[in-house]
Amino acid sequence: QKEVEQDPGPLSVPEGAIVSLNCTYSNSAFQYFMWYRQYSRKGPELLMYTYSSGNKEDGRFTAQVDKSSKYISLFIRDSQPSDSATYLCAMERGTGFQKLVFGTGTRLLVSP
Amino acid sequence: ETGVTQSPTHLIKTRGQQVTLRCSSQSGHNTVSWYQQALGQGPQFIFQYYREEENGRGNFPPRFSGLQFPNYSSELNVNALELDDSALYLCASSLDGGRGTEAFFGQGTRLTVV
Numbered sequence: 001q002k003e004v005e006q007d008p009g010p011l012s013v014p015e016g017a018i019v020s021l022n023c024t025y026s027n028s029a030f031q032y033f034m035w036y037r038q039y040s041r042k043g044p045e046l047l048m049y050t051y052s053s054g055n056k057e058d059g060r061f062t063a064q065v066d067k068s069s070k071y072i073s074l075f076i077r078d079s080q081p082s083d084s085a086t087y088l089c090a091m092e093r094g095t096g097f098q099k100l101v102f103g104t105g106t107r108l109l110v111s112p
Numbered sequence: 113e114t115g116v117t118q119s120p121t122h123l124i125k126t127r128g129q130q131v132t133l134r135c136s137s138q139s140g141h142n143t144v145s146w147y148q149q150a151l152g153q154g155p156q157f158i159f160q161y162y163r164e165e166e167n168g169r170g171n172f173p174p175r176f177s178g179l180q181f182p183n184y185s186s187e188l189n190v191n192a193l194e195l196d197d198s199a200l201y202l203c204a205s206s207l208d209g210g211r212g213t214e215a216f217f218g219q220g221t222r223l224t225v226v
Contacts, residue, residue: 004154006154008152031212032212034214034215036217041200041220041222042219042220043116043118043202043217043218043219043220044155044202044217045217046214046215046216046217049214051212088154088155090154092211092212094211094212095211096168096211097160097162097167097168097209097210097211098143098145098160098168098206098209098210098211098212098213098215099145099157099160099168099170100145100147100155100157100204100215101157102154102155102156103154104152104153104154105153105154
């Protein structure tokens, strides 16, 4: 079993829809949770960075972490065609050296 | 733009050859981590360099090695290339060993082994 599970998609939505992206994980030691956006043939771009449980909002993006359920989510409001990309969740323990553990990524397609 | 730059952007090598990939970290960052991303997969941690020392290593064989220089730029070297080494190689820049800090990625080097 992988430490981090993420549905690879693709997830297809119309422009303006609310998008929900999710990851589950098995290692309760994870303390820091990230969402990265990756366009085709590019490096991952950090979107959201949260510590422990709770919500964090930044513009159209909201990240939620539920450590009791080992479940994290990224919500995108008013989705745009430019949001079409692969979204990677990542997490780390925050102790020792930094080793990000990634999900496989969910490919999102937003149609005009 | 993150300020993390990698070179070259693309590379084609023959099985058995050796390759060196380069990464310049973001200004003010002293930690570089390397990741391998196979097609359709998430990045996998290779190793991390902090203040010119290897600070941690993932599940990769010794033919994957690295260096960090006094200006905190870094190299990833892969010897005896195998077909399965074909992937996007990413470096991530962070601060002070990176624990619990934000990591910013470069655009990657796409390596094809034929």
